[in-house]
Amino acid sequence: MIGDQHTTWGNLAGRPARWSHPVRHSGVNRREYEGFIKLRLAHSEGRSYLIPDVLIAVGGLRYFLPSFFSPPSLAFDAEPGTHVAQISIDVGGARATRLERLLVRVRSDERVHVYEDGAQLYRCRFEGPRGIAGLAKGECRRDPSGDFLLRVYHHTTPANASSIRAAGELWSSAWNLAGTRRLTNVSYGYFTTLPRIRDEEDLRLVAMASGEFIHLQTTSDRPREEVVALKVYRGDTRDRTAALAFDVPCGLIAPTHLYLHPFVGMQAAYFEVVSPEIIRVGVVPAAKLRVIQAGIHVADADRRHFGYVIIGDTQTPSGLAAPYEEEETRQVTHLEPLDAATDFFAFWLAHANTDQVSGRAIDPRELAPA
Secondary structure (H helix, E strand, C coil): CECCCCCCCCCCCCCCCCEECCCCCCCCCEEEEEEEEEEEEEEECCEEEEEEEEEEECCCCEEECCCEECCCEEEEEEECCEEEEEEEEEECCCCCCEEEEEEEEEEEEEEEEECCCCCEEEEEEEEEECCCHHHCCEEEEECCCCCEEEEEEEEECHHHHHHHHHHCEEECECECCCCCCEECCCEEEEEECCCCCCCHHHHHHCCEECCCEEEEECCCCCCCCCEEEEECEECCHHHCCEEEEEEEEHHHECCCCEEEECCECCECCEEEECCCCEEEEEECCCCEEEEECCEEECCHHHECCCCEEEEEECCCHHHHHHHHHCCCCCCEEEECCCECCECHHHHHHHCCCCCCCCCCCCCCCCECCC
16 A cells, blocks of 8 residues: 555545655765666556566565566666666565655666567666665575575474475475465466464464454555455464575566556556565466475476466455456456567557557466366
């Protein structure tokens, strides 16, 4: 939730789980940093925009995951032959509720890596508060391919942890994000940025609950927002007392589903990342993820990508539930399959003011009957 919850969002049914103040100008407590940002070009009805997957900074040793982000602003030929994009992202460390805003600037001549699923990695500069290491979700390091390895965790029982170590493999799961339906054409290796699952609030962050429900609220111009009780996997902290640390390449991580928060009053529209603490690696059904010296590896033939993510409309209860249920095929944003020959600047220039949605089909996630 972006904004001041006591004024702009006074119609909320309850305090938001996350929120941030806008940054209106630079100040003595802010400075400029250098880093890397992984971006995707996306299209949904009436709009194209950039999705920031992950920001790498602090000398390439920390990674930051957005909870919220803005539509981008693009300047073409800002310098002769060079284009510039700017996007704001709101980030916070583990369990953070008060987020900080980073203003990220990307140049067209600073692309450094291209991913097989269409995402691209750029050097970037960004403005943020002094001392940003505490805003990171975790540690990372660069590998010889030019990609970054993110340190994440898999929580299970001590017995299962011993089996995973002994076998050198992690079984994928057919459960959808909510943990209530089985997917039939994809499985996921599930990880989290949380080094421990310590209480009920941590369970909620990874879309679980001992009482079987988490609660979401709409954002709209209602006098009072609606609350949705979303059924999720019934979990228990006692079932997740063993934490295994793994290094997962950015290139394996599945893109996250999103929410679109509408323009309301003085609050501009913005995007929210659904459950940013959950990291998933998509594979063909029942495929196993290999573990080699704490690194996660997936055979090329076992990888499973989708050309879209769900973007739920937060004005409606059904829109709030859609990203977790993963059955939605209408509220989607299409991910542009960019390659080494075309970056998002070139694509945007070549297709300016054109419909990028009509006639574009998706290969949907499929769920077993409820």
